[in-house]
Amino acid sequence: MDVELRHLRAFVMVADCGNFTRAAEGLLITQPALSRTIRQLERIVGVQLLDRSTRHVALTPGGQEFLVDARSALASVEHAVRRVSGRASLRLGFSWLLPDPWAQRVVRLFEDQSSASVEFVSCPDPLGALRSAVVDVAIVRGRQPEPTAEIQMIQLFSEERIAVCSVASDLRHLEELSWDEIPKWPLVVNTMSGTTGLWSWPEGHGPEMTVETATFDEWVESVAANRGIGVVPEVAQRRIAHPALRFVRINGAPDVPVRLAFIPRNSGALIRRFTEAALEAAESITTPASKG
Structure with missing residues (x-):
């Protein structure tokens, strides 16, 4: 063989x-x-x-x-x-919920300017998919990975954070929480692509208890089952329709950076055009002022 x-x-x-x-x-x-x-x-x-x-x-x-x-x-x-097939397309990797309205704008810009198409590839580890040549570019949220010479990242904009709890949680009736109050509650963390974890606070100041999950769906169901609360970009409030979840505003939370990742040695004309369109679309996104 x-x-x-x-x-x-x-x-x-x-x-x-x-x-x-x-x-x-x-x-x-x-x-x-x-x-x-x-x-x-x-x-x-x-x-x-x-x-x-x-x-x-x-x-x-x-x-x-x-x-x-x-x-x-x-x-x-x-x-x-x-090259031989003549099919021009670019594969965009993401772990969960592409940012809106950025995603719709960048696709329209890129496809109008390049006559190529965008393929959406959902993957639990976008950077791993990028290294494996499963995708051409990837959207990465949250903390900055360890810098490498292999992968280049461009920050596009930032997203506000919002808390998520179960309808059975004691938090369900609150209108807002302070960022400093979050560590008082068990925190449900997506270890693969989550934007909020123990790394979000200075050492010794984060939640005493975390519940680890490996996928976005596991994270959603764990919060819905009242295993703890979650903290995610506010796009989740517009996009998650789950009857067992409630969303609570957070005061003083640091924003979540959104970055576009690609491998420079593989950056042909399509990737360069997509990067330009990504930055142009990002300019139309109002970046929230930092709160933390």
């Missing part, structure tokens, strides 16, 4: 997620199927690529070397397919 693209995509996704469960979600396959694919790849190359001895999957030295070439191969194939 030869190495196939599915092997490379599976390996790169696991390497980026550091976890088979999340990688399987990103690839839209089952975890057993993903494990079989990785074992096939290791048999083909004759090298152990992943160290499964710990809860967090790590790359072996051979896996680290192979990852560089796997990324390059995926990007090259994608470029070749697009």
Whole structure:
């Protein structure tokens, strides 16, 4: 058996997620199927690529070397397919709820100016999808990831934060909360793409209890079940229609930065045009004044 693209995509996704469960979600396959694919790849190359001895999957030295070439191969194939097929499109990765009205404006601008189309790709880890060549650009919210030479980020604008609680919560009748009051309550955190977690407060000043979830849907249902409260960009209030949730304004909360991420070495004409359209669309978004 030869190495196939599915092997490379599976390996790169696991390497980026550091976890088979999340990688399987990103690839839209089952975890057993993903494990079989990785074992096939290791048999083909004759090298152990992943160290499964710990809860967090790590790359072996051979896996680290192979990852560089796997990324390059995926990007090259994608470029070749697009060029020969003549289908011009750009894949926009996001983990949950694209910002509005920015998303609608940037798509209209980009498609009018380039005659290309935008494909929307929902993924639990947008930066991992970007590194794996699953998407061309990605929307990233919240705290700034560790800087790397590989990925470039452009800040577009900021979003206000809002609290979310269950209809069974003691907070449900409040009209507003202070940011300083949030740590008094258990906080439900999306560990993959959440915008609010312990990192949002100085050390020792955050919530004493957090409930971790790995996807946006898990986060929604955990808050609805009154496991704790959530804090998200205010776009959620306009877009989430869940009968068991209530939204509460927050005073003094820092805004959530929204960034566009891309890989400079892969930035062809379409990505450059999309970046220009993204910045133009962002100019029409009123950036809330900082509150914190």
